[in-house]
Amino acid sequence: MKKLISFLLIYCSVSTFGQDYKPIDSADYSQRTSFIRSFSLNTENLIKNSKDRYSGKQGSELAKIYKELGKEFENKVKEKDFAFNSVFDSELKNLIDRLRKNNPQIPQNLKILVAKDNTPNAYCFADGTFVVNMGLFSWLNNDDQLAAVISHELGHKISEHTLKILLGIIDQNKMDKMVVHDIKSTRENRNEKAFDVLKNRIYRKGAENRKQEMQADSLGYVIFRNSDFKKNEFVNVLKRLEDFDTISPRELKVETYRKYFNLPNQAFNEKWLKKEDFSLYNYNHFKEKLNKDSLRSHPEVSLRIDNLKKLFPELKSEVTDGKPSASYAILEKIARMETLPNFYHSEDYGVGIYTSLQFLQDGEEEKYYQSWLGKCFVKIYEARKNYNLNRYLDRVDPKNQSESYQQFLNFMWNLSLDEIKNIADYYQTKTS
Ligand SMILES: [Zn+2]
Structure with missing residues (x-):
């Protein structure tokens, strides 16, 4: 019975979700x-x-x-x-x-x-x-x-x-x-x-x-x-x-930056979007290499699939992915809502901000992701103040990052200490 009650409780909180999700x-x-x-x-x-x-x-x-x-x-x-x-x-x-x-x-x-x-x-x-x-x-x-x-x-x-x-x-x-x-x-x-x-x-x-x-x-x-x-x-x-990438390949649009960082007390500054000059690198070469070596073209998986099909002929026919059960769908949603708490727990504050912005861009759970934006910016502020931002925010690395993620990192590294603090304060106060 106890299990059923907690199940129902979770179910209720899932159906209203969002704003009230704990x-x-x-x-x-x-x-x-x-x-x-x-x-x-x-x-x-x-x-x-x-x-x-x-x-x-x-x-x-x-x-x-x-x-x-x-x-x-x-x-x-x-x-x-x-x-x-x-x-x-x-x-x-x-x-x-x-x-x-x-x-x-x-x-x-x-x-x-x-x-x-x-x-x-x-x-x-x-x-x-x-x-x-x-x-x-x-x-x-x-x-x-x-x-x-x-x-x-x-x-x-x-x-x-x-x-x-x-x-x-x-x-x-x-x-x-x-x-x-x-x-x-x-x-x-x-x-x-x-x-x-x-x-x-x-x-x-x-x-x-x-x-x-x-x-x-x-x-x-x-x-x-x-x-x-x-x-x-x-x-x-x-x-x-x-198909999985550690950092979601969904593109973060420039409008999204303008929307979430044009604050009442701090107008959006176009200079924040300025990118580091990597023309000294042979960028096209890396781009080509990145496409070739990306996770997607991992040969391992196709070899494993071939092996299975050879051993078990019933697997040869292609069938599309089935629909989840009701209980799985609930867990899927919970796990999705835990994405930010998980990044925060592992101190991946930079990726946390990037991911929050992606969710916000998709119009998902506005208040929830704004509050995580605030929490992560507080941590980024503390790190920047203590000269250890490198630990929580990647450096731009054209060899291994998508253009969208590079743009994000440029944006973050372009912000001054005060600007970071203003953003942190704004989203902390707004969502508390
Ligand atoms: Zn294994």
Whole structure:
């Protein structure tokens, strides 16, 4: 009953949404602590088991890695990187239950966390903890696609891919080399840096991981096919993920700047739009390169799709993306509304402003995005005052950015400290 009530509450707030939308509550101390308690117990067991299963250096190195990764993950939970939210949880539980029906091979001890991260991504830990980024809910089109992503991760989990990569690294002594290399290049956060490298090797879909990706695809698809989801969505989701860009490619029009930065106390200044001169760069060359190397032309995904179609001929026919269920549509909307809170949480204030302006340009939730504009500008002001704006606002980089995003960065870097303060004050006062 309690679940139903919270569902109805969320539903009501979704239907009126906008003006009154309250970002997901992070007052979830008890859920966080109880998760950490069971997670650290799992990690201890994992360490014990791997010492039993692998002797000597393999066992001790493995234990060391699990311990370090576990500690880091616990810190992320403490820093509220995850949303403990009953609406997301019940949707995920429902999907897992549907997958379980004809799939006894799915481990019993699964725990799924939702990360406050706008990138549509998922990963799993050796102990059986799955992480699903909130970005999946806003980027994917329906329940079946989300179930497909989870099935793919289950494929990794069942084939113990993480363990295999770790053993490979330990055997080749690459671990030590990476750590040495990293410590040489940085003085701060030595451990963190070293483990970032390690994690990238585990989770990033590089060429050497292609085989594992294809294995996870086919194992995952078998699980997916055994349940009642629409089969072709397994291919559709790969295409959908391929279309994602970290920074939305939607163009920000010059009129939008004029509309939101022409303030009563501070008239719009055309000079703010002035662009840095990159004529010294061979710009056309970069432009061509950018088009060629963009995420869209990733060969990985088409290879993976071909592989699936070869193994499972029923996937050969093209089917358009299905409509989401009512409960998915609600989560899709919530995840969309959480885009700004998520950027703010990860201190991506520059991207947060850019994204708010895109939403405003589309005429979406005016007051809500104006208030996020204000919040982010306050942070940009503080950073500029403390000479560390570089940390929160990208530098113009014609090689790797769309023209619209470059225009935005030029605009931001052209603003003086006082001008930033006026904008921050205006939107803070206006929306409070
Ligand atoms: Zn994968």
